[in-house]
Amino acid sequence: MDKETSNRIRLGMFVIGGLILLIIGLYLIGSNRNLFGKNITLYSTFYNISGLQVGNNVRFSGIDVGTVEKMEIISDTAVKVTMRVDEKLTQFIRTNSIAMIGTDGLMGNKLINIEPGTGDSPTVTDGASIPSLKSVDTEQMLRTLNQTNQNVSIISEDLRVLTGNINKSRGTLYTVLMDTTLAFSLRKTLENIEGVSNNLDEFTGDLSSVVKGVQEGKGTLGGLINDSSRIALSFQQSLQMIESSGRNLNQITEELKTAVDKLNSGQGPAGALLNDPTSAEHLKKTLANLDSSTANFNENMKALQGNFLFRKYFKKKNKELNQSK
């Protein structure tokens, strides 16, 4: 009987132990999903939720404070996201706090980051809506950079063809360029432009590999981004800046390209000077004309010698010339 009782006690402990483990497990899972605390509901509307899913975390200043409860498409450009957020956080989240779609690391789950608002706005209440921010799309950024890259390469190609033509043609401009300081400086300028464009090419190449590296989580920046979403945010801002500078660069190169294109296609005075063979011909003709006019002048002078009025003068002139010889 004693043995049986102790067996029953052990069985009881075994069963209770198992059930306690189950309950602890279920509680831990539940508490991660904020199922047991008091919650409030917040709404935010996004243009694109980038694959956010129900159950993804909501973070406020980098701390998990809730989960995504529901997502519904309310129009072709807006998705309304319902979030359940710990009630204790309501005193920190203000109505001008900004919700952003982010990523837990570069490969992790999507999540919603709520950035603290400024002090003068009221705090949120249950059912409040907070504004959202369109997140930086790294893919779009890379697309822009790629186009910049292509433009730069086209420009440098054009420049190469242009200088090649100048070298080969040995036209008037070549002579002009070879003979004068102006030509030298012009060539120098063109070389500089080529150098600049090469550098630009290299720079954009580097930039794209850097961005790729970041995307793969390599390097300090990648590590930092993986570490905390706070840094991820500032990184996102820098990326925005990079993007805008990229856009500027793009614009510059675009303009440069059209300029060079114009130069190449012979528009404008400089283009004509560089490319138009007729103007060189013209210049030659002018010189020939000059030549022939001096010849004509010579002839006219000889005819004048034969004239009776001036014969004496010319004879005397010849005599003096012969005597002096």
Added chain:
Amino acid sequence: MSAFASRFFREVLFPPYEFKEVIRQCYAIGNKSLGLVGITAFIIGLVLALQSRPTLVEFGAESWLPAMVGISIIREIGPVITALICAGKIGSSIGAELGSMRVTEQIDAMEVSGTNPFKYIVVSRIIATTLMIPILVIIGDAIALYGAFLAVKMKGAVSFTLYFHQVFESLEYTDVMPSFIKSFFFGYAIGLVGCFKGYFSKKGTEGVGKSANSAVVVASLLIFIIDLIAVQITEFLGLI
């Protein structure tokens, strides 16, 4: 076997209930298997973590190790390994025990003594396996997670809290519930097959060996089939 299974449900519903015997069998099946299940679960957890780590490190995703190990243990490895170990230990012992009871006429003797042997022997054992396997699975899961924690800690600094936080953060109720529910079916299958094979054991000592052997084989196979069906159902319900 289906007639046997339906007889179980018929008999389990009507009195008299053999509570004492059920409790005795629960002890014999639950507590006595705890050591074996614990050791197996610990080793599986440890090995799983050690084996998965290099691949994750290659992807720079070492921090995902607790989540990955947690999900694999809770969802699949814990229940299946525990059930297989129990199919080996409990299934064979039930098969052999009932087989020898049949061969030595103990089952007949019980019937002559005014006891329904099906109720006393079969029903109590099936109830015991059905109830005890899930508890063994839970404890096995916990031990396996702890084993995995030790493996993770061996290779890198991670605190107990951080590890278990990461494990439970990656888990959902939809991971835990299906595997918890299917472990009841594992337990039922182990008890049913063991009792069936033993209860209808052929005469002679060879019959006892055969029932024990085929109890293990059929129960193990059934566990995999139930697992397959369970995964289909969970997928159908959209829980994966």
Added chain:
Amino acid sequence: MNAFNKSHPMFDAKSSHVIEEPIIQIEHLVKSFGDNKVLTDFNLTLHRGENIVVLGRSGCGKSVLIKCIVGLLNYDSGSIKVYGSEVRDLSQKQLDELRSKIGFVFQSSALYDSMTVGENLEFALRRHGKKLSVQEVDALIRETLDNVGLYHAKDLMPSELSGGMRKRVGLARSLVLKPLIMLYDEPTTGLDPITSKEISNLMLQMQLKYHTSSIIISHDMHCAEMTADHMAIMIDGICYAEGSFEELKNSKDQKIKSFFE
């Protein structure tokens, strides 16, 4: 041998207590397993206070006969009447009631391996729905085990017992319910001659003490000689011959003679 039996103190009393009141009546019993007809047309009557030994070759269906009597096996046709009621027609409850009046000693003793000797007896006692206090149960167990001389083995497990002891515990377990009818399935099989004589003696003693009527299945002639008031020889599923030990021993029939050689 005969002289020895006659001088046995209990032998003289043997035939005197048989009362002409049928307890078990078996008529035209047929039982087959698939195509194998085990019992073809078996007839036998057990009277109160009588010991019937059923002789037969191994595997001829003797065990099937007594398993049919307690309802462990269903028979195909014919009838078995115990105390006037047909076994096949009894409800589960009535069958349990009948079984509580019948002690069944199995060939392999069928002791529950997981219980001690005392618990084996207690199980049988408790299972028949009789409300008994702990003291009553203990007293009954003590009395019965004392009768078979094994009270000291009360807390041993069946695996720790010798073959003879197991038989005696099996006997005690059947007797603890104070049955009216005892059915023995090969009680002396697998025992050495001395032990088997002891068991046979014990069976006789118990029969006197508890006033039971018995059917003893055996192929052991010494046991049969000691215990039988009446004998039946089963050949090919029928009761081939009946009579006292002496009558059958002196039979001229070749088939009967073969049992006594």
